[in-house]
Amino acid sequence: MTEIALRERRRRQTEREIGDAALDLFEAGGVDGTTVDDIARAAGISPRTFFRYFPSKERAALVPHVELDERVEAMLAGLSADRPLLDQLEEVWREVLLALDDGRSEAGRLLLRVRRLMRAEPALRLAAAAVDEERLDALVGHLVRLVGADDDLEPRLVVETAGVAVRVSLDRWAGAREAGRAVDLLETYAQACRVVRSPGR
Amino acid sequence: MTEIALRERRRRQTEREIGDAALDLFEAGGVDGTTVDDIARAAGISPRTFFRYFPSKERAALVPHVELDERVEAMLAGLSADRPLLDQLEEVWREVLLALDDGRSEAGRLLLRVRRLMRAEPALRLAAAAVDEERLDALVGHLVRLVGADDDLEPRLVVETAGVAVRVSLDRWAGAREAGRAVDLLETYAQACRVVRSPGR
DNA sequence: GGTCAACCTGGCAGTCAGTGCCAACACGGC
DNA sequence: GCCGTGTTGGCACTGACTGCCAGGTTGACC
Structure with missing residues (x-):
């Protein structure tokens, strides 16, 4: 034990x-x-x-942050089939981004370094994409079970869509920080979610 | 010459x-x-x-289909700043999927083989993701120039969102075909576009 | 028809990622 | 002190990928 x-x-x-x-x-x-x-x-x-x-070697730069991961896990386990999934997913990711505290928390500092590196390193982006794929697949599986769908098209699209908003926000955040500009991560994410929800103009 | x-x-x-x-x-x-x-x-x-x-070696399985690529290029060059970008992108990808003729055209047969392989081969998915990244980046750049945005957040999100619909549709198409089920690619894509446009419920 | 220049190709040697195998070792439980 | 389990490091090997160089091809031009 x-x-x-x-x-x-x-x-x-x-x-x-x-x-x-x-x-x-x-x-x-x-x-x-x-x-x-x-x-x-x-x-x-x-x-x-x-x-x-x-x-x-790329994966060594992508050590998961255990504490944060566990919180995400808990939040995802608490998803409900009775509310729109996208709303709930966006809330979860919002919590996660909030926990980064604009790069001031332990997890935030680490992720900022990694995302900065990723912008310059295709190999790292690839490795991160592979990690993401696994996680999102698992999440899709979970959602399918949750809503009892016989078809994973919709859950998959929702998960991927929400994922795009997060990824793009993080990338822009890291890029702005690198350039010395200050960008509010949560605000960027909120904006991204808005665009994703009504992408036509 | x-x-x-x-x-x-x-x-x-x-x-x-x-x-x-x-x-x-x-x-x-x-x-x-x-x-x-x-x-x-x-x-x-x-x-x-x-x-x-x-x-x-992975890239050898991903030889671009020159003819189709040129048509895509031409269509993307004809995008207008006056209509919603997502509408136009979806039209372009729809044309592309149409050209696959459900796996009966040259390009369609080839892509079906590749997408089938990709479902079983993480290494291929990764390589394809790298190719996609480059292409979508170029497209985002083009759109930014087209609409004269000072900010690539929205174009990037639109491009990625449209890309998700295509990728998920192709994957499901290849998967169904592999399992012997018949799935209409265009219909799946239309459904995917609908979900992506109003992802809440 | 012959020469030139610009490629294209193959072989060689080298670096480095990643893996299977085995022997040594650490350590908590008895 | 001994044992079983898990961890570590060395060794040897495969295979991806690269730089370099030495032919060979081919179209262009005289």
Whole structure:
């Protein structure tokens, strides 16, 4: 029992250490300019061990934020079949963006670094897309079960649509921050949701 | 002049030959089970030459359909700033899907094979996502210039939203076809557009 | 018809990502 | 102190991808 929890905590810590090292190196020398050996050396582990923690070097920059993830999980578990799904999803993502506290919270600071990097690194965008795909697929599955649909077309479209608003908002936020401009993430997201809801002019 | 056109035609032909070989092999043994050497051998070229045609093995399965691409290009060039962009984009994509003729046209047959493969092959989905990203970015740039916006938030969201409808429709089409069910691509797309336009309930 | 220049191609050698296998090791439970 | 489980690192290997160079092709031009 406690043993498992202990190991889990240890694992998380190592994960974070490797992730931090990767992020530093990626920022300093680009993803292509950084080898797995570099990351492993910086994190004090062997390359072989690196691949026991991450399936690719890009993924090391995308360590999930456990605490935030758990909150999302809880919110998604609480979705109701009785209200429009898009409304509820937008509320959930809004909560998440709020938790980033414009880059001041732990999760926010981290995500800001990652999204900034992503803007310059196609390889990172790809890796992030793969992660997103998995998560959104799972979410679609959940929604299908929730509303008892025999067809996942609508849930899938709603999930993807909501996802687009989030992704575009985050990207613009990171881009503006990088350029020194201040952009309110939540306001951008609200605007994005508006556009997505009535995209014709 | 003519020389360039000739070389271009030659190049296209080789591209198609390599692409066909890759598609065959991917269908037979999966993407992971196929090496670049395999593809090169089947296409009668050296591995070194393969990489002069494609930047990765996955991309060999995603050879653009020149004829269709040119039509799309022409349609996108004819977009007007005076009508809602989403309406126009949906019309363009509708034309494209129409040209697939439910998998009976050359382009349709090819795309059906590719989309089928993509459903089983994450690596292919990733590669396709990278291609899409580039194209959609270019389209967003075009729209920004067209409407003279100082801000690409709205065009980007519109383009991505329209893209989601297309992608989801194609995926469902390929999936249904694979399962032996008949699904009308255009009808699915129309339904997807409807959902995307009023995603709440 | 021969020469020139601009490609196109293949081979070679090298880097690096990622994996299977095995031996050493850490550690909590007994 | 011993045991089982899980973690780690080294080794060797496959395979993607690249830079470089040495022929070969081909159309253009005299």
